[in-house]
Structures are given as C-alpha cells and as structure tokens.
Amino acid sequence: MAGLVYPQFVRWMVDNVLTVKDYSLLNKVVLGLFVALSISMIAGNIRYYLFTLSGERIVLKLREQLYRSILKQEVAFFDFNRTGELMSRLSSDSSTLQNTVSVNISQGLRNLAQVLGGFGFMFYTSxxxxxxxxxxxxxxxxxxxxxxxxxxxxxxxx
CATH class of the missing domain: 1.20.5 (Single alpha-helices involved in coiled-coils or other helix-helix interfaces)
Incomplete structure (x- = not known):
C-alpha cells in the first residue's frame, strides 16, 4: 500500500513546493517519504514473517498427519507403494503447499489491497x-x- 502513497507525495511536492517555490516544505516531503518507506519496509517484513510462519505450521501439521497415516497402513500397502516414493511425495507436496501459503496467498492479498487502494486514490484524485x-x-x-x-x-x- 505504501507504493500508492509515493505518487501522492510527488504530486504534493510538485503542487506545493516546486510550483510555489516554497522550498522550506521540501524537508517535510522528504521526511514524509522516509516515514512511508520505513512503514512499508516494516509492514512487508511482518507480512513475510507471518505468512512464512503460518506456511511452516501448516506443513508441519500436514507432514505429521501423513506420516501417522503411513505408519497405520497394512503391510500390503507397502507391497504396492514404494516407501521412497511415498516419502518423496510427502516432502515435495508439502513444500508446494508451503509455497502456496507463504508466497501465493500473501501476494494475492497484497495485489488485492493495491488494486482497491489504487481505485481509492484514483477516485480521490479525479x-x-x-x-x-x-x-x-x-x-x-x-x-x-x-x-x-x-x-x-x-x-x-x-
């Protein structure tokens, strides 16, 4: 969302600093940009941490459940399914799920927020x-x- 604020700072700077030639406001604009950038970086790191943590927890629970399920199988099950293949699928499928939770959902929510925020700024501007x-x-x-x-x-x- 902070990426949507930067053009507003530039617009405000052009309208109020450069056009009016009131350079005393330039420090306020630079400080505002710095604060917006700092908030953006902190929020991005928190988002990354929380989605990564939730992805790791989901994968851990999934692996534990699948492992318990494999241990409860009859001996005949292992005659038809190779153990190495089962473990490989367990590892790769859970990694795919982790990537889905930690990256794809995070990016989807971020993109949705940017689209909605962009429309908000568009209507605010004109x-x-x-x-x-x-x-x-x-x-x-x-x-x-x-x-x-x-x-x-x-x-x-x-």
Missing part, C-alpha cells in the same frame, strides 16, 4: 477520470481475454 476508466476497462479486458484465447488456440494448431 472521480470523473476514474469513472471513464471503469467504463472503458471491462470491454477492453473482455476483448483481450477473447483474443488471447483465440490466439492460443490458433498457436496450438501450428
């Missing part, structure tokens, strides 16, 4: 321009989706 943009984007996105599928199907033919 609601008329934002309304025009919201009218234009859906048809353009629909055409891009349609032509993308069409091009993909044509490329498979060749």
């Amino acid at each position: 609601w008329k321009l934002s309304a025009v943009l919201l009218i234009i984007i859906p048809p353009v996105a629909g055409m891009a989706y349609f032509f993308g599928r069409r091009i993909r199907s044509l490329s498979k033919e060749f």
Whole structure:
C-alpha cells in the first residue's frame, strides 16, 4: 500500500513546493517519504514473517498427519507403494503447499489491497477520470481475454 502513497507525495511536492517555490516544505516531503518507506519496509517484513510462519505450521501439521497415516497402513500397502516414493511425495507436496501459503496467498492479498487502494486514490484524485476508466476497462479486458484465447488456440494448431 505504501507504493500508492509515493505518487501522492510527488504530486504534493510538485503542487506545493516546486510550483510555489516554497522550498522550506521540501524537508517535510522528504521526511514524509522516509516515514512511508520505513512503514512499508516494516509492514512487508511482518507480512513475510507471518505468512512464512503460518506456511511452516501448516506443513508441519500436514507432514505429521501423513506420516501417522503411513505408519497405520497394512503391510500390503507397502507391497504396492514404494516407501521412497511415498516419502518423496510427502516432502515435495508439502513444500508446494508451503509455497502456496507463504508466497501465493500473501501476494494475492497484497495485489488485492493495491488494486482497491489504487481505485481509492484514483477516485480521490479525479472521480470523473476514474469513472471513464471503469467504463472503458471491462470491454477492453473482455476483448483481450477473447483474443488471447483465440490466439492460443490458433498457436496450438501450428
């Protein structure tokens, strides 16, 4: 979200410092940018830590449950399934799940917050321009989706 604040600082600096030539405000703008950057870095590290921790905990519980399940199997189960293959799948599948929890969900939530925050700043800056943009984007996105599928199907033919 802090990435959305930087353009607002630049806009404010151009409007109030450079245009008016009041350079005494420049220190306040630089301090504001520093504070925004610091908050962004701290929040990013906290987000990374929490999602990594939750991913590790989920994978630990999953591995424990799968391991207990494997130990409870009949001997005939191991005649049909190789132990090394089971352990390899246990390791790789749980790592995939950990990556999903710690990276993909985190990035998805971050992107959603940026889109919503971006729309908020757009409407704050110019609601008329934002309304025009919201009218234009859906048809353009629909055409891009349609032509993308069409091009993909044509490329498979060749």
